[in-house]
Amino acid sequence: MRRISRSEKGTLQIAKEVAQKLTSGWLVLLSGELGAGKTCFVKGLADGLGIKEHVTSPTFTIVNQYQGDVTLFHVDLYRLSCFPEEDISLDEMLKEGIVAVEWWERDKEFFSNYRPRVEVHMKVLDENSREIELKWIE
Ligand SMILES: Nc1ncnc2c1ncn2[C@@H]1O[C@H](COP(=O)(O)OP(=O)(O)O)[C@@H](O)[C@H]1O
Ligand SMILES: [Mg+2]
Numbered sequence: 001m002r003r004i005s006r007s008e009k010g011t012l013q014i015a016k017e018v019a020q021k022l023t024s025g026w027l028v029l030l031s032g033e034l035g036a037g038k039t040c041f042v043k044g045l046a047d048g049l050g051i052k053e054h055v056t057s058p059t060f061t062i063v064n065q066y067q068g069d070v071t072l073f074h075v076d077l078y079r080l081s082c083f084p085e086e087d088i089s090l091d092e093m094l095k096e097g098i099v100a101v102e103w104w105e106r107d108k109e110f111f112s113n114y115r116p117r118v119e120v121h122m123k124v125l126d127e128n129s130r131e132i133e134l135k136w137i138e
Pocket of ligand 2: 038076
């Protein structure tokens with residue numbers, strides 16, 4: 001499914017709609033260049049999951065954890081070459097909640113073994129417009 005977002009608000013809204021379809025155990029895999037809006041999308045997810053806390057990019061930590069109606073784990077692999085299995089367990093996180101991963105393509109094979117998952121690919125069209133491709137794999 002392809003959606004066009006014409007503003008940051010639009011992306012927040014689309015992500016909020018996606019959040020309504022997720023339950024504990026879902027993996028949300030985000031790709032797209034720097035500035036495409038991946039973190040913005042995770043903010044919308046958090047909003048949709050009833051998280052009140054301010055969501056910030058976990059670029060300098062491995063994972064951020066938020067509590068809402070369900071737990072949301074936010075991982076960013078930008079500075080890594082693969083998922084750091086020696087530090088965190090994806091299986092454990094998925095048992096507890098929903099896991100959103102930015103730059104998942106750093107370890108494509110690892111994540112491709114997991115389902116259910118939704119792959120979210122974001123493309124910059126112009127300054128304020130983004131194409132958001134959603135691939136649901138159940
Ligand atoms: N339609 C849009 N959706 C999301 N972000 C947008 C949009 N239009 C402009 N932006 C801007 O693009 C930037 C996206 O940043 P961010 O979400 O951190 O990207 P990423 O995590 O992919 O690097 C923000 O500065 C945001 O205001
Ligand atoms: Mg980001």
